[in-house]
Each structure stands twice: as structure tokens, then as C-alpha cells.
């Protein structure tokens with residue numbers, strides 16, 4: 009997924025056939041921290057969101073960003089500053105829950121490192137989220153990618169964007185709109 013091409017929400021497929029919406033505030037915030045300059049350290053933070061009760065779809069709606077007390081250098085970022093916990097508490101009060109973590113890479117297209125895979129596998133064992141999945145975003149300098157850890161299967165896999173038509177409109181969404189129109193016609 010290209011960084012900064014559009015500020016719209018990005019829809020991606022989940023292993024169970026549902027959809028995860030990555031909302032624009034998430035992408036907007038992450039865009040501020042990409043390592044497009046040799047001096048910029050790795051950055052990261054938590055992701056919060058919620059699951060829609062009726063559809064099962066998930067929205068990732070906000071992220072925390074680096075603070076002074078985090079540990080960061082060119083190739084490493086560790087969440088240490090207590091303000092990340094404060095961010096999670098505040099989100100929870102608004103019914104938005106811990107859903108995963110994001111960080112940057114000084115690569116055009118991010119590829120998870122061995123350390124990332126180890127961290128993510130640890131996260132799968134230790135963390136719980138507001139749903140069946142935990143989300144891992146890595147932002148390179150040109151593109152960002154999303155990986156989804158499934159607590160039911162223990163597997164982590166990359167998530168891919170939902171299919172779009174030639175006008176750039178998500179096909180599932182268009183079908184749903186059509187269904188709604190049809191239902192209205194029947195009434």
C-alpha cells in the first residue's frame with residue numbers, strides 16, 4: 009500500500025472473510041514518522057480500534073506515536089514511555105481497544121525482520137486485543153504493510169487490500185450499497 013496516496017480509509021481482507029478498515033487518522037499519523045531521512049530513528053506505537061457487533065468487521069481508528077522516554081534508534085523502537093499506556097486508557101473510555109502495534113522501517117517496502125517475527129510471536133502469546141486478531145503495521149518510506157495474527161490458529165499472515173473496481177471503489181462496498189437499494193425497493 010502506498011503511503012500518502014490517499015487519505016481515505018483502506019479496506020483489507022481478514023482470514024475469516026471479514027474486513028478490517030484502516031481509518032485515515034491511523035495512516036495520517038504514521039505518515040508523520042516514516043524514515044525518509046537518514047537521521048530519522050525508528051518510530052512506533054500502539055494501534056486501537058473496535059469490532060462491529062453485527063458485521064464482525066474491524067476498524068483500526070487511531071495510533072499512539074513516539075514519546076521522549078521510548079527507546080529508539082535507526083533500527084529499533086521499544087515502547088517505554090508511560091504515555092502509551094495513558095493513550096490506551098483514554099481510548100478504552102471511548103470504547104476503542106488495543107489492537108496491535110506499528111513501527112517504521114528505513115526500507116522502501118517494509119519486510120519484517122527476524123526480531124519482528126520474534127516480537128510478534130511473543131505478542132501472540134502474551135497479549136489479548138478487542139477481537140480475535142492482533143494487527144502489526146510496518147511503514148517503509150514508500151509503502152506500508154499489514155500483518156494479522158490470528159489467536160485461534162496462532163498464525164500470522166500478511167493482509168491484502170480488498171478488491172476495487174476501475175473507479176477505485178471497493179467492490180464489496182458497492183455490492184452492499186446495491187443490496188441496500190434492493191431492500192429499499194422491496195419495501
Ligand SMILES: [Zn+2]
Nearest residue numbers: 113120121124
Ligand atoms: Zn521491524
